[in-house]
Amino acid sequence: MEKEKTFWRKLWLPSKKKWLFGIPLGGFLAVGVGVLALGGFQVSMHATNANEFCYSCHVGMDTIVEEYQQSIHFSNATGVQADCADCHVPKEFLPKMWTKIRATKDVYHMLMGKVNLENFEELRVHQAEVTHEIMKARDSQECKNCHNPEGWDTERQSARARNHHDPEQWKKDDETCVDCHMGVAHKKPAIR
Numbered sequence: 001m002e003k004e005k006t007f008w009r010k011l012w013l014p015s016k017k018k019w020l021f022g023i024p025l026g027g028f029l030a031v032g033v034g035v036l037a038l039g040g041f042q043v044s045m046h047a048t049n050a051n052e053f054c055y056s057c058h059v060g061m062d063t064i065v066e067e068y069q070q071s072i073h074f075s076n077a078t079g080v081q082a083d084c085a086d087c088h089v090p091k092e093f094l095p096k097m098w099t100k101i102r103a104t105k106d107v108y109h110m111l112m113g114k115v116n117l118e119n120f121e122e123l124r125v126h127q128a129e130v131t132h133e134i135m136k137a138r139d140s141q142e143c144k145n146c147h148n149p150e151g152w153d154t155e156r157q158s159a160r161a162r163n164h165h166d167p168e169q170w171k172k173d174d175e176t177c178v179d180c181h182m183g184v185a186h187k188k189p190a191i192r
């Protein structure tokens with residue numbers, strides 16, 4: 001017991017070894033542990049953003065992945081692909097963390113077998129509504145990460161698009177991308 005105490009105390013005493021610059025050994029250990037934790041954190045943040053991660057539950061549970069794979073966001077002339085996380089997971093740190101924490105409920109629902117191919121068409125209406133609300137509250141920021149209205153050349157868009165693409169007007173009408181564009185990666189939801 002005594003011996004253990006001195007060990008922990010010594011860990012935080014200024015080091016006597018010259019090459020350690022008087023920094024307590026514990027300081028180095030703490031930094032080491034911190035770096036490892038941060039590395040693990042980065043790896044898990046990255047892994048849980050991959051399409052394969054989303055597929056691991058959504059394939060077989062619903063038809064979302066198959067619909068996405070038929071959509072222009074999966075395959076198009078330019079080969080620029082939008083991953084699930086590009087649209088559903090914010091890039092900024094705090095909103096991203098919130099999304100990941102919120103998603104832990106899905107692990108629970110998965111384990112309880114809440115969603116399956118029989119009841120999905122019924123349950124998806126609510127899911128789409130929730131997802132739409134989240135995107136609207138973020139003013140479609142995830143769409144804008146790729147389709148930046150400040151950078152687009154409306155002259156090269158279709159006449160119909162040009163008539164509707166006026167960000168000043170959107171502000172007045174409280175509209176955002178996902179109000180006019182639904183079902184861009186999945187079947188158009190029956191929420192309106």
Ligand code: HEC
Pocket residue numbers: 048049050053054055056057058084085088089105106107109110114115123127128130131
């Ligand atoms: C552990 C299994 C699992 C994984 C992995 C998973 N999901 Fe889900 N997801 C679910 C379940 C179950 C639901 C239905 C939850 C409900 O009805 O409340 C769901 C619902 C959703 C919804 C509907 C809105 C909501 O929050 O209920 C979206 C959007 C979604 N998932 C996107 C994703 C994306 C994007 C990924 C990959 C980054 C992903 N999911 C990975 C199980 C999973």
Ligand code: HEC
Pocket residue numbers: 072073076077078080081082083086087140142143144145146147177178181184
């Ligand atoms: C990772 C980048 C990326 C993200 C994120 C993204 N898109 Fe796209 N989007 C594309 C690409 C690439 C195309 C295909 C362009 C082409 O080949 O014409 C496209 C096409 C479109 C089209 C044209 C559809 C058609 O049939 O021609 C619409 C509308 C659109 N996106 C809306 C959205 C909306 C709304 C969001 C957010 C929910 C979004 N996009 C998110 C990259 C993205």
Ligand code: HEC
Pocket residue numbers: 140143144147149156157158160161162164165170175176177178179180181
């Ligand atoms: C007020 C409704 C409205 C809003 C808001 C809106 N769009 Fe559109 N958008 C349209 C219409 C209408 C078209 C033409 C669709 C068609 O002809 O089928 C279009 C077309 C497009 C196209 C295809 C370009 C083309 O030449 O047809 C893209 C990409 C697109 N919108 C992205 C976005 C993004 C991203 C946002 C948000 C930054 C957004 N839109 C906001 C109505 C809107």
Ligand code: HEC
Pocket residue numbers: 054055058064065068073082083084085086087088124125127128129131132135178181182183184185186187188189
């Ligand atoms: C281009 C952007 C985009 C991509 C890519 C995308 N989603 Fe979505 N997703 C949306 C939008 C927007 C909604 C809200 C409903 C709507 O408008 O379609 C939605 C809705 C959903 C829903 C609710 C159910 C429903 O019927 O709407 C689920 C679950 C979901 N997405 C999961 C995924 C998964 C898993 C992937 C990858 C396989 C993915 N999404 C890829 C934009 C996207």
